Amino acid sequence: MLNWWLPENVSTYGKDIDWLFHLIYYITGVTFILVAVTMVAFLWVYRDRPGRRARYTHGSTPLEIAWTVVPALILVVLTLLSVPAWSKIKMTQPDTDFEVLVTAKQFNWQMTYPGADGKFGTADDKTLLDEMHVPVNKVVRVILKSQDVIHSFFVPQFRMKQDAVPGREIRQWFEATRPGKYELPCAELCGFGHSGMKGWIYVHTPDDYAKWAAENLTAEEKK
Amino acid sequence: MSATSAAAHAHVEHAGHHELGFVRTYIFSTDHKMISRQFLFLGLFMMILGGLLALVVRWQLAWPETPVPGLGGLLKETGGVLEPGQYNMAFTMHATIMVFFVIMPILAGSFGNFCIPLMIGARDMAFPVLNMLSFWVTASAGLIMLVGFFVPGGHAAAGWTSYAPLASVVEYSGVNWGQNIWCISLFIMGIGSMMGSINYITTIINMRAPGMKLFRMPLVVWSLFITAILLLLALPVLTSGVAMLLFDRWLGTSWFRPSGGGEPLLWQHLFWYFGHPEVYILILPAMGIASEILPVFARKPIFGYHAMAFSMIGIAFLSWIVYGHHMFVSGMNPALGMAFTVTTMIIAVPSAIKTFNWLGTLWGGRIQFTVPMLNALAFVSMFVIGGLSGIFMASTPVDIFIQDTYFIVAHIHYVVFGGSIFGAFAAIYFWFPKMFGRMTNVALGHLHFWPTFVFFNLTFFPMHIIGVGGQMRRIYNPMQYEFLQHQQHWNVVITIGALGLGISQIPFVINFFWSLFAGKKAPLNPWNSTTLEWTAPSPPPHLNWGPTLPTVYRGPYEYSSPESKEDFLPQTAPPVHAGARRH
Numbered sequence: 001m002l003n004w005w006l007p008e009n010v011s012t013y014g015k016d017i018d019w020l021f022h023l024i025y026y027i028t029g030v031t032f033i034l035v036a037v038t039m040v041a042f043l044w045v046y047r048d049r050p051g052r053r054a055r056y057t058h059g060s061t062p063l064e065i066a067w068t069v070v071p072a073l074i075l076v077v078l079t080l081l082s083v084p085a086w087s088k089i090k091m092t093q094p095d096t097d098f099e100v101l102v103t104a105k106q107f108n109w110q111m112t113y114p115g116a117d118g119k120f121g122t123a124d125d126k127t128l129l130d131e132m133h134v135p136v137n138k139v140v141r142v143i144l145k146s147q148d149v150i151h152s153f154f155v156p157q158f159r160m161k162q163d164a165v166p167g168r169e170i171r172q173w174f175e176a177t178r179p180g181k182y183e184l185p186c187a188e189l190c191g192f193g194h195s196g197m198k199g200w201i202y203v204h205t206p207d208d209y210a211k212w213a214a215e216n217l218t219a220e221e222k223k
Numbered sequence: 224m225s226a227t228s229a230a231a232h233a234h235v236e237h238a239g240h241h242e243l244g245f246v247r248t249y250i251f252s253t254d255h256k257m258i259s260r261q262f263l264f265l266g267l268f269m270m271i272l273g274g275l276l277a278l279v280v281r282w283q284l285a286w287p288e289t290p291v292p293g294l295g296g297l298l299k300e301t302g303g304v305l306e307p308g309q310y311n312m313a314f315t316m317h318a319t320i321m322v323f324f325v326i327m328p329i330l331a332g333s334f335g336n337f338c339i340p341l342m343i344g345a346r347d348m349a350f351p352v353l354n355m356l357s358f359w360v361t362a363s364a365g366l367i368m369l370v371g372f373f374v375p376g377g378h379a380a381a382g383w384t385s386y387a388p389l390a391s392v393v394e395y396s397g398v399n400w401g402q403n404i405w406c407i408s409l410f411i412m413g414i415g416s417m418m419g420s421i422n423y424i425t426t427i428i429n430m431r432a433p434g435m436k437l438f439r440m441p442l443v444v445w446s447l448f449i450t451a452i453l454l455l456l457a458l459p460v461l462t463s464g465v466a467m468l469l470f471d472r473w474l475g476t477s478w479f480r481p482s483g484g485g486e487p488l489l490w491q492h493l494f495w496y497f498g499h500p501e502v503y504i505l506i507l508p509a510m511g512i513a514s515e516i517l518p519v520f521a522r523k524p525i526f527g528y529h530a531m532a533f534s535m536i537g538i539a540f541l542s543w544i545v546y547g548h549h550m551f552v553s554g555m556n557p558a559l560g561m562a563f564t565v566t567t568m569i570i571a572v573p574s575a576i577k578t579f580n581w582l583g584t585l586w587g588g589r590i591q592f593t594v595p596m597l598n599a600l601a602f603v604s605m606f607v608i609g610g611l612s613g614i615f616m617a618s619t620p621v622d623i624f625i626q627d628t629y630f631i632v633a634h635i636h637y638v639v640f641g642g643s644i645f646g647a648f649a650a651i652y653f654w655f656p657k658m659f660g661r662m663t664n665v666a667l668g669h670l671h672f673w674p675t676f677v678f679f680n681l682t683f684f685p686m687h688i689i690g691v692g693g694q695m696r697r698i699y700n701p702m703q704y705e706f707l708q709h710q711q712h713w714n715v716v717i718t719i720g721a722l723g724l725g726i727s728q729i730p731f732v733i734n735f736f737w738s739l740f741a742g743k744k745a746p747l748n749p750w751n752s753t754t755l756e757w758t759a760p761s762p763p764p765h766l767n768w769g770p771t772l773p774t775v776y777r778g779p780y781e782y783s784s785p786e787s788k789e790d791f792l793p794q795t796a797p798p799v800h801a802g803a804r805r806h
Contacts, residue, residue, distance in 0.1 A: 006691055046590050060527075082564060106395065189697040192306075
């Protein structure tokens with residue numbers, strides 16, 4: 001059912017997140033149904049009828065232990081299952097030679113490519129507004145900065161979200177698995193223009209990307 | 224202890240000699256029951272405002288950039304169409320008002336004041352004058368908050384979380400005085416809350432009636448005791464935080480501004496260090512209320528009294544070390560995020576314990592579907608949904624996707640509307656006879672409850688769906704995003720639900736005021752309940768009981784006990800000895 005609702009996933013780690021999402025969905029779904037059915041059944045069976053007295057009991061220690069331990073175990077397992085994906089997505093940075101510096105500002109995404117020398121802050125840097133072009137199946141490092149307030153870099157189809165914080169440089173990564181055009185909204189309230197602050201990420205095949213890069217990133221140098 | 228009761232005694236005799244004037248009785252009253260009513264009226268009045276703001280927000284999201292009905296006169300330049308800045312202001316103030324000026328005044332302020340002395344057998348709060356000040360300080364804070372709507376530039380528009388530097392630098396938000404007033408109002412509100420919490424804690428520790436041991440206290444008193452401790456420790460952090468925000472805005476300090484050496488994340492740490500205990504401040508009293516009402520109308524002792532009390536204590540401890548789950552994608556060290564996942568998962572356990580004990584209370588009961596009971600049952604079932612959706616967020620990888628989406632909005636509303644507000648309605652219907660001496664109208668009560676329950680779910684359940692679809696919070700127009708356009712019909716459904724939810728409150732307002740003046744006179748103990756407040760007259764006079772205070776002989780939930788022929792054994796009934804039994 002969630003597949004109808006979740007946007008399509010096109011990143012490598014997105015499937016880890018979706019798997020956890022579904023797991024929790026089924027665990028909580030089953031729990032909810034059990035609790036709801038029990039409650040409705042109790043409300044029906046134990047409704048007030050003349051001539052019956054309520055059961056006089058103050059509780060049950062074995063039951064208390066059971067319903068403390070069972071949820072605790074399920075939650076510990078969920079925690080352990082969450083660790084690998086979190087560590088892969090946020091705590092490790094795969095090696096890559098493809099870096100884009102993203103500087104957020106009210107209300108745009110500025111995407112800076114390092115140019116031919118591979119270094120930021122040099123004359124051959126190339127900056128695009130609200131669009132990023134990347135090759136498919138390639139680890140892309142995003143170096144996130146903000147020039148004014150906090151913004152959040154959100155690509156729903158990549159299952160990627162990270163706040164851009166002024167004064168900080170935050171490294172993130174993604175690897176897209178299918179060429180296409182993906183929306184990049186800002187997910188953190190950033191002022192009156194917050195709604196509508198968005199960019200596009202174009203994922204190209206390697207050939208298309210090379211063509212695009214030749215035309216747009218290196219073309220000007222030849223002049 | 225003996226000194227205070229002697230003083231109270233003297234006070235009782237003294238009070239008999241002269242009547243207090245109008246002002247001392249109704250306005251600057253030191254009577255905890257009058258202060259309780261004042262908090263209730265403050266909260267209900269602000270709820271109307273907060274609710275209308277929510278409807279404005281919903282209108283914009285369902286039918287973006289069309290004139291909002293009724294706002295044509297206010298927004299003349301646009302003919303009633305909301306502008307993005309005004310939209311931001313509407314949701315910011317909706318949340319600010321609902322959290323600080325509706326739920327806190329009603330649950331902690333009103334029912335804290337009403338229940339604590341009456342249910343532990345005290346004549347009043349430990350510090351009646353401080354209690355009075357607590358209300359008037361809070362009311363002033365509310366008044367100041369309202370002034371913000373009338374200043375140039377509009378009210379605060381940086382979200383109720385007011386993240387710096389958007390909220391700390393005027394140029395970034397374009398809001399000057401609105402945000403200042405927001406800070407000043409919350410600063411003052413923090414002082415009022417501190418006065419109240421000190422009073423609650425002192426009263427509960429020192430002024431319990433003879434025989435009222437800690438573990439004979441009703442669970443609602445336990446919940447208010449724990450809430451007061453959280454208020455005492457959490458609110459000052461917000462109070463200092465908003466002062467720092469104001470210093471950044473006015474005095475040129477750089478707490479949160481990186482160019483001056485500050486750190487924007489510091490605000491989030493301060494805010495959520497307050498903010499997460501705050502969530503429990505909003506929900507714990509409602510948990511207490513449900514634990515109070517379920518036994519009365521199931522005619523059964525609460526299941527697992529000690530487990531209920533200790534799980535609340537557990538929640539209170541853990542609530543200090545889970546706040547980082549609001550900041551998983553904020554730029555906080557991801558290793559720290561992992562630690563917060565562990566604590567966040569653990570805090571779900573006491574909530575689970577409570578839920579199972581509520582079910583245990585229903586098991587084998589003799590359930591009477593009165594209006595307060597229906598609201599308490601709605602609390603339990605809706606809190607289950609809100610609790611379960613929280614598990615999604617506790618899992619850090621899943622949170623990456625759902626952080627800042629409508630899934631979060633759905634979750635918070637299942638907890639604070641499905642939880643706290645249904646708890647508040649349950650409490651109002653339950654204690655109204657004692658508070659005002661008149662019964663509420665049952666038919667109107669049902670006419671309020673059923674549509675509220677249905678429209679509540681129609682409003683907030685689909686928010687999970689659009690949240691999973693990726694719709695962000697706090698956006699002005701979902702149609703600006705291609706990936707959201709296919710689910711816009713849900714926004715229309717939600718808004719229709721919200722309008723229905725608003726209309727469903729009309730029977731409540733009618734019932735409240737009609738019953739206040741024309742309701743049937745309430746007997747001493749209309750629900751055949753065991754706790755102490757039902758031994759005082761309805762409504763209780765100043766100082767609550769006559770010359771002698773009640774003496775407590777047993778726990779608070781002795782329903783259907785084999786010791787008595789009736790199906791309830793009040794806390795004040797002396798023990799029946801085997802030899803003395805006549806039948």
